Amino acid sequence: xxxxxxxxxxxxxxxxxxxxxxxxxxxxxxxxxxxxxxxxxxxxxxxxxxxxxxxxxxxxxxxxxxxxxxxxxxxxxxxxxxxxxxxxxxxxxxxxxxxxxxxxxxxxxxx
Amino acid sequence: xxxxxxxxxxxxxxxxxxxxxxxxxxxxxxxxxxxxxxxxxxxxxxxxxxxxxxxxxxxxxxxxxxxxxxxxxxxxxxxxxxxxxxxxxxxxxxxxxxxxxxxxxxxxxxxxxx
Numbered sequence: 662x663x664x665x666x667x668x669x670x671x672x673x674x675x676x677x678x679x680x681x682x683x684x685x686x687x688x689x690x691x692x693x694x695x696x697x698x699x700x701x702x703x704x705x706x707x708x709x710x711x712x713x714x715x716x717x718x719x720x721x722x723x724x725x726x727x728x729x730x731x732x733x734x735x736x737x738x739x740x741x742x743x744x745x746x747x748x749x750x751x752x753x754x755x756x757x758x759x760x761x762x763x764x765x766x767x768x769x770x771x772x
Numbered sequence: 773x774x775x776x777x778x779x780x781x782x783x784x785x786x787x788x789x790x791x792x793x794x795x796x797x798x799x800x801x802x803x804x805x806x807x808x809x810x811x812x813x814x815x816x817x818x819x820x821x822x823x824x825x826x827x828x829x830x831x832x833x834x835x836x837x838x839x840x841x842x843x844x845x846x847x848x849x850x851x852x853x854x855x856x857x858x859x860x861x862x863x864x865x866x867x868x869x870x871x872x873x874x875x876x877x878x879x880x881x882x883x884x885x886x
Contacts, residue, residue, distance in 0.1 A: 763816050
């Protein structure tokens with residue numbers, strides 16, 4: 662039973678490009694959460710999704726960021742027109758009920 | 773505002789020694805409190821979880837305490853090992869819109885030296 666998988670593990674983008682981060686939840690889990698971790702800071706909640714639905718996006722920046730969790734395939738966190746301040750580690754977690762299990766993260770670097 | 777504060781920010785101890793990490797929180801409505809271990813370059817891994825009615829929980833060499841009245845928790849590590857070097861994160865779960873929303877502390881960065 663594989664854990665939460667995220668890819669890519671490292672992503673480098675130039676300012677203005679798009680970044681797509683993928684998260685495959687644990688088998689049987691229908692809840693996915695995205696978090697962002699800036700250097701020397703704690704994880705900050707971004708968005709909570711269930712299959713095909715966004716449940717809570719209160720932590721998502723209003724512009725350039727979007728997330729989806731389609732019926733088939735991984736959850737995608739999409740960042741358009743990246744800026745240097747988007748450089749961070751992005752973690753995905755999945756759950757069946759309350760316990761969240763975390764993936765290894767994607768480290769995004771914006772040049 | 774829901775907040776979780778941890779101290780110290782960083783800590784260096786010698787292998788074999790014990791240490792205690794602190795967590796204070798202002799989260800409402802409180803659901804549960806967890807301690808996670810995060811190795812460098814990895815995602816957080818749960819060590820313990822405590823509900824309102826529990827005041828101590830052990831997992832091997834890790835013992836967590838919870839005082840729901842003062843809204844404080846601690847994580848005690850006994851007989852530290854080099855592999856304990858990591859960030860330890862206090863996470864408080866708040867009931868929000870029908871699900872548990874996690875509020876993370878910034879973590880305590882522990883270095884165990886030989």
